[in-house]
Amino acid sequence: MEKLKDALDFSDFSKTERICFIIFTIFLLVFPWLGVGSFVKTVMIQFMLFSLFGMGWNTIGGYGGQVELGKAQYVGIGAYTVALMMVWWKVPFWISMPIGILIALGYSFIIGYPLFRLKGHYFAIATICTSLVLKDIFDNWNLVGAAKGIELPIHEHPDFLYMQFKSDTYYYYFIMGLFYIAIFYMNWFRKSKLGYQLRMIKDDEDAAESLGIDIRWCKIKAYSIASAFVAVGGGFMAVYNLYIDPASVMELSLSIKIALMAMLGGAASLWGPIIGAAFLVPLDRFLGSWLGGHKGLTGIDFMIYAMLIMIVSAYQPKGIWGIIEQFRKRGR
Amino acid sequence: MAFLEVKNIVKDFGGLVANNNVSFEIEKGEIVGLIGPNGAGKTTLFNCIVGYYRPSSGKILFKGKDITGFKPFQTSREGIGRTFQIMKVTTGLTVLENVMVGAFSRTDKREVAEKEAMGIMEFLGLIDIKEYHINELPIARQRKVGLARALATKPELLMLDEVASGLNHTETDEMVGLLKMLNKEKDMTIFLIEHIMEMVMSVSKRVIVLDSGVKIAEGLPNEIVKNPDVIKAYLGEKYAKSH
Ligand SMILES: Nc1ncnc2c1ncn2[C@@H]1O[C@H](COP(=O)(O)OP(=O)(O)OP(=O)(O)O)[C@@H](O)[C@H]1O
Numbered sequence: 001m002e003k004l005k006d007a008l009d010f011s012d013f014s015k016t017e018r019i020c021f022i023i024f025t026i027f028l029l030v031f032p033w034l035g036v037g038s039f040v041k042t043v044m045i046q047f048m049l050f051s052l053f054g055m056g057w058n059t060i061g062g063y064g065g066q067v068e069l070g071k072a073q074y075v076g077i078g079a080y081t082v083a084l085m086m087v088w089w090k091v092p093f094w095i096s097m098p099i100g101i102l103i104a105l106g107y108s109f110i111i112g113y114p115l116f117r118l119k120g121h122y123f124a125i126a127t128i129c130t131s132l133v134l135k136d137i138f139d140n141w142n143l144v145g146a147a148k149g150i151e152l153p154i155h156e157h158p159d160f161l162y163m164q165f166k167s168d169t170y171y172y173y174f175i176m177g178l179f180y181i182a183i184f185y186m187n188w189f190r191k192s193k194l195g196y197q198l199r200m201i202k203d204d205e206d207a208a209e210s211l212g213i214d215i216r217w218c219k220i221k222a223y224s225i226a227s228a229f230v231a232v233g234g235g236f237m238a239v240y241n242l243y244i245d246p247a248s249v250m251e252l253s254l255s256i257k258i259a260l261m262a263m264l265g266g267a268a269s270l271w272g273p274i275i276g277a278a279f280l281v282p283l284d285r286f287l288g289s290w291l292g293g294h295k296g297l298t299g300i301d302f303m304i305y306a307m308l309i310m311i312v313s314a315y316q317p318k319g320i321w322g323i324i325e326q327f328r329k330r331g332r
Numbered sequence: 333m334a335f336l337e338v339k340n341i342v343k344d345f346g347g348l349v350a351n352n353n354v355s356f357e358i359e360k361g362e363i364v365g366l367i368g369p370n371g372a373g374k375t376t377l378f379n380c381i382v383g384y385y386r387p388s389s390g391k392i393l394f395k396g397k398d399i400t401g402f403k404p405f406q407t408s409r410e411g412i413g414r415t416f417q418i419m420k421v422t423t424g425l426t427v428l429e430n431v432m433v434g435a436f437s438r439t440d441k442r443e444v445a446e447k448e449a450m451g452i453m454e455f456l457g458l459i460d461i462k463e464y465h466i467n468e469l470p471i472a473r474q475r476k477v478g479l480a481r482a483l484a485t486k487p488e489l490l491m492l493d494e495v496a497s498g499l500n501h502t503e504t505d506e507m508v509g510l511l512k513m514l515n516k517e518k519d520m521t522i523f524l525i526e527h528i529m530e531m532v533m534s535v536s537k538r539v540i541v542l543d544s545g546v547k548i549a550e551g552l553p554n555e556i557v558k559n560p561d562v563i564k565a566y567l568g569e570k571y572a573k574s575h
């Protein structure tokens with residue numbers, strides 16, 4: 001009960017923030033009825049999906065301050081669990097998704113245990129490696145479709161059991177639901193004991209330990225929460241795209257985008273990942289379609305991302321949200 | 333059975349022996365000072381006791397329990413609180429949040445942690461800076477925040493590494509008063525490293541002296557200041573002879 005109260009309580013935010021949040025919510029609710037084209041709707045769905053990823057990453061990456069660059073493997077775990085169970089055994093989404101979450105949790109504990117012996121750059125590199133290894137396995141594993149990937153059976157009529165719809169509007173409201181669950185969860189998380197302890201770890205590990213915090217265990221817990229979040233997004237990708245392959249759900253670039261969105265928007269803040277996704281998803285879409293038409297320019301998008309990372313870390317490590325807060329402080 | 337028993341601690345940093353066969357005991361309710369010149373191995377000894385370093389050999393018993401090789405978070409949970417000689421100047425958590433994290437070691441509820449933290453901050457006179465970050469504070473205040481968050485874990489044994497360094501006269505006197513009050517009213521056993529002789533002498537009932545990793549003396553403050561070995565360690569050979 002108290003947890004629910006914390007999750008729904010936004011009273012420590014400024015009035016402006018709360019009003020913006022309400023307007024934003026109303027906007028999202030009516031958005032599909034504004035007569036926008038399907039392309040824009042897809043971008044909106046991507047925006048909420050990546051916000052979800054970014055909020056998950058924010059637990060360990062933002063609040064915990066650990067440079068985590070391997071979230072794609074959990075997108076893959078979520079996506080493959082849902083897809084394979086549906087193709088093999090016709091298991092409905094609402095059963096396969098929780099199983100996907102459990103697998104992601106279990107896997108993240110197993111990976112997290114040795115991973116969090118490492119610190120700093122070594123940790124960052126190791127997260128990339130574990131993700132690459134899993135992608136390699138899936139790329140070569142014939143049983144799960146190897147590099148060709150797997151297609152999900154298409155249902156003619158809207159099917160809530162399998163979460164399969166012809167119209168994007170259904171998916172829109174579904175991801176919106178997940179998006180808001182993530183916001184409420186993170187609103188609770190930032191005020192929880194684990195949230196405080198992680199921020200202490202980020203500030204000063206030695207001091208955190210002297211205050212009775214089992215650093216490694218805290219990091220593993222946060223890492224697992226992040227992984228569960230991301231796996232949900234992966235499950236959504238499976239039913240939404242109806243086709244997955246290792247390149248689309250386990251690529252390193254996906255891991256980097258997830259981390260970058262949260263960092264760009266503002267790590268360790270509730271709104272940061274959402275703001276970051278609002279910037280980067282449209283940019284990513286635009287660059288994708290523009291570069292697609294110009295052969296030889298592929299890779300430019302990553303140069304732009306690399307530049308963004310450098311600018312953010314040099315100018316304002318707290319991201320766009322940090323800049324906004326700076327201006328607000330000056331205004332006072 | 334003493335409250336804290338340190339038995340034959342050796343800490344060898346690959347050739348440099350920072351603690352060499354150090355043994356002593358501390359009884360419950362005592363205030364014990366640990367002094368010694370720069371590089372004597374005082375901080376190292378602290379770190380061996382609370383678990384930042386694993387001693388090369390020797391044993392540490394706290395309330396009769398062997399805690400040798402425990403991790404710092406475990407010794408904290410056993411009831412040992414500590415402050416750091418060099419406090420990291422951070423920009424993330426506010427002062428209140430720092431102290432709350434200490435209090436969270438005893439509760440899962442934010443309201444409880446906040447209340448406890450406020451109580452301790454009131455006791456130490458930190459309420460006015462609760463929304464500040466550590467990097468925005470003068471050194472005396474920073475040290476008090478370090479003390480406050482350690483106190484928030486409700487330790488039975490408080491280990492302080494030079495809490496008074498960087499403090500002026502009045503601030504030092506205030507700190508002495510505070511420690512005495514903690515010892516008397518909160519029944520806290522205190523073990524403190526101090527550079528400033530006067531501070532150690534005025535607050536501790538017993539003093540242990542370390543020099544080049546070896547315990548060279550132990551006793552009442554007024555005996556220690558007269559001990560020729562101690563004088564030699566602190567002021568050099570010449571000074572000891574001329575007295
Ligand atoms: N992690 C380490 N690795 C190697 N040598 C170390 C390490 N920590 C301390 N030392 C060395 O051990 C010796 C004792 O250091 P320590 O910090 O314990 O002294 P101290 O008595 O606390 O001195 P001060 O009064 O300057 O704080 C010093 O020579 C120091 O250089």
Ligand SMILES: [Mg+2]
Pocket residue numbers: 374375376417
């Ligand atoms: Mg020292």
